[in-house]
Amino acid sequence: MAMIMYIGRDAHDISQYVEIDLTKLDEQEREKFRHKVSQVYREYKDIIRYENGDDKLVYKTEILIPKVTRGDRLNLLMLLGNPATHSVQSGMFFAYERRRGKQGIEKWIEHRFWTALRDCEVLRFCEGAKDLTPRNIEAVNKCRRDCLLNGTYKSDFNIFILPYFSFPTPSSVGVRGIRPIVGETIFAEMEKAEFRRFMETVTSNELKNIICFSKMAGEEILGQAKSDEKGVIQNQPFYTINDALKGTTLYYSEPTRRIHTQKSKEILKCVVSAILNRGVS
Numbered sequence: 001m002a003m004i005m006y007i008g009r010d011a012h013d014i015s016q017y018v019e020i021d022l023t024k025l026d027e028q029e030r031e032k033f034r035h036k037v038s039q040v041y042r043e044y045k046d047i048i049r050y051e052n053g054d055d056k057l058v059y060k061t062e063i064l065i066p067k068v069t070r071g072d073r074l075n076l077l078m079l080l081g082n083p084a085t086h087s088v089q090s091g092m093f094f095a096y097e098r099r100r101g102k103q104g105i106e107k108w109i110e111h112r113f114w115t116a117l118r119d120c121e122v123l124r125f126c127e128g129a130k131d132l133t134p135r136n137i138e139a140v141n142k143c144r145r146d147c148l149l150n151g152t153y154k155s156d157f158n159i160f161i162l163p164y165f166s167f168p169t170p171s172s173v174g175v176r177g178i179r180p181i182v183g184e185t186i187f188a189e190m191e192k193a194e195f196r197r198f199m200e201t202v203t204s205n206e207l208k209n210i211i212c213f214s215k216m217a218g219e220e221i222l223g224q225a226k227s228d229e230k231g232v233i234q235n236q237p238f239y240t241i242n243d244a245l246k247g248t249t250l251y252y253s254e255p256t257r258r259i260h261t262q263k264s265k266e267i268l269k270c271v272v273s274a275i276l277n278r279g280v281s
Helices: 027-040 085-090 112-119 137-150 175-182 184-204 215-224 262-278
Strands: 004-009 015-021 048-051 056-062 074-080 097-100 106-109 157-163 209-212 227-233 236-241 248-252
Touching: 004 184, 027 175, 056 085, 056 157, 074 184, 074 215, 074 262, 085 137, 112 262, 157 184, 175 184, 175 215, 184 215, 209 215, 209 262, 215 236, 215 248, 227 248, 227 262, 236 262, 248 262
Parallel strands: 074 157, 074 209, 209 248
Antiparallel strands: 004 015, 015 056, 048 056, 097 106, 227 236, 236 248
16 A cells, blocks of 8 residues: 555645655654654644544645636646645635734735736636735635636636645745655655646646746756756746656746745736647636
8 A cells, every 4th residue: 555645636626635645654764753743833733634543644745727718718737846735725825915014013914826817817817806905815715726627717727726736834934945844765655646636636637838937846847757858938947847748848937935926927928929820728
């Protein structure tokens, strides 16, 4: 039996559950893993739990496969590094950002990812709620989740979203923090399982255009798949992935933490223009 198993995805939601079989670890590895999890996820017990004593760890993650796609749009996969714990908890990618004002008052704002997609004319939600508060955040996230699942937004694309690594971490930790948390044995199994998940997602949904917002995710893919460098857009290389993906093109964008900068937006605009000019769905 595999160490990493994807045990359920709700077709009417973006949630998916993943199970890690911890019986394949020795006692020292298990103790170290338990200690790390207790440190990092004490505030997120509703998205990560043990089963069968502590033989299995089950965690909640995100994946967006739209229920409705339109034939006049190109399919586009937005590939992320991994989910943020607070977004998984909120039930929506990039649920919000928190900022502190001059008087130390906490303010909730629209995540820079959605702002950049709107500014670059990649995706515009039909509602315009940018003034997020703890009171309306649940309704805003539900509205946007439903829009993405049902294709009710303004775009030239059918939007698919996949975090390459399904394991959620706090934003301050990020995708490169997964290995130190789970350990070498689990991470090695994750690398194989997540690549298979990525391949299955791409092939089953006929995704020929991928924008990668994570250098680490791109390195994982290009390290396991046969690819040819095709060219450069705004100093960012893009690749054609051959082998099982049969010509899917992987483009790079700046990471989401920098996506609000003018440079990042210019790169994203150029990548989107190249995809539209290519016209392959």
